[in-house]
Amino acid sequence: MAQRPGFPIQLGNAQAKKSSSPPKPGSTSRSPMPSTTPHAKRTPPGNAAMRTGEAPNKVSQGLGLDSSAVRQRMVQKLAAQGLQDPHVLQAMGAVERHLFVETALATQAYEDTSLPIGLGQTISKPNVVARMIELLRNGAEGKLGRVLEIGTGCGYQAAVLSHIATEVYSIERLKGLHEKARQNLRHFRLPNVHLLFGDGMLGYPKGAPYAAIICAAGGEQLPQAWLDQLAMGARLVAPMVTQGGQQALMVVDKTPEGFKKTLLEAVHFVPLKSGIS
Numbered sequence: 001m002a003q004r005p006g007f008p009i010q011l012g013n014a015q016a017k018k019s020s021s022p023p024k025p026g027s028t029s030r031s032p033m034p035s036t037t038p039h040a041k042r043t044p045p046g047n048a049a050m051r052t053g054e055a056p057n058k059v060s061q062g063l064g065l066d067s068s069a070v071r072q073r074m075v076q077k078l079a080a081q082g083l084q085d086p087h088v089l090q091a092m093g094a095v096e097r098h099l100f101v102e103t104a105l106a107t108q109a110y111e112d113t114s115l116p117i118g119l120g121q122t123i124s125k126p127n128v129v130a131r132m133i134e135l136l137r138n139g140a141e142g143k144l145g146r147v148l149e150i151g152t153g154c155g156y157q158a159a160v161l162s163h164i165a166t167e168v169y170s171i172e173r174l175k176g177l178h179e180k181a182r183q184n185l186r187h188f189r190l191p192n193v194h195l196l197f198g199d200g201m202l203g204y205p206k207g208a209p210y211a212a213i214i215c216a217a218g219g220e221q222l223p224q225a226w227l228d229q230l231a232m233g234a235r236l237v238a239p240m241v242t243q244g245g246q247q248a249l250m251v252v253d254k255t256p257e258g259f260k261k262t263l264l265e266a267v268h269f270v271p272l273k274s275g276i277s
């Protein structure tokens, strides 16, 4: 297997410089998660145990969703469906998916189903999230370096990615969802997740080259920017519209001999769109 690049965290200076310069119109409104901000509105009281994966919190929403046992059952199902990468299973078991959906949908958060997140968009099924991240990791030892996610949505997948990558840059084109993700993720205090508002089809050159790029929306063509911003030896995973008009997962490996594309199983994602809104 090709050596995967694992970048040291080397953005320190660049980031400090960037955060002091004004954001580019329509491209970024990035700032690392503040560590002292109060919890998001749906955070139940006494949630320290949830974050650390300790004993279930009895002061939950009364749905038992704060129990890590709920997530472990989901992880067992994922393993039974053939997902094997222990890093991915660990990350899926760690992130509280129910905190990313509306309260009325929270009871369905650990079922293998996609759920609406507003503005006509959806959070992908756990199985699809896990499958794509497993493909992205490609059996790497340890964490990936910088990862670019296109389509932040509610921020769930970005939170999962934060466990398997040193830095996560996640772009969303809908301002409303960008804000929602920021609010959802505040509770998790993930200093390695950087939320960007902009058109993900342009990638995010300032963070390039990336050890991996993952897209959560189905496009007709692979944007050249993504290919350019992949590091040598790195991998891209994205749903693509195929000739029959359906979507399938595509894996692209950037190798010294060129781009190696592999089309995998059929999937169903919201469309990749250009511009911001």
Ligand code: SAH
Residues within 6 Å of the ligand: 117, 121, 122, 123, 124, 150, 151, 152, 153, 154, 155, 156, 157, 158, 171, 172, 173, 174, 177, 198, 199, 200, 201, 216, 217, 270, 271, 272, 273, 274, 275
């Ligand atoms: N990973 C998300 C899934 C969100 S659905 C989650 O965990 O919730 C896909 C998202 O891609 C939608 O929010 C949609 O607005 C966004 N999207 C579509 N085209 C985009 C583009 N060009 N740039 C950035 N985001 C885009």
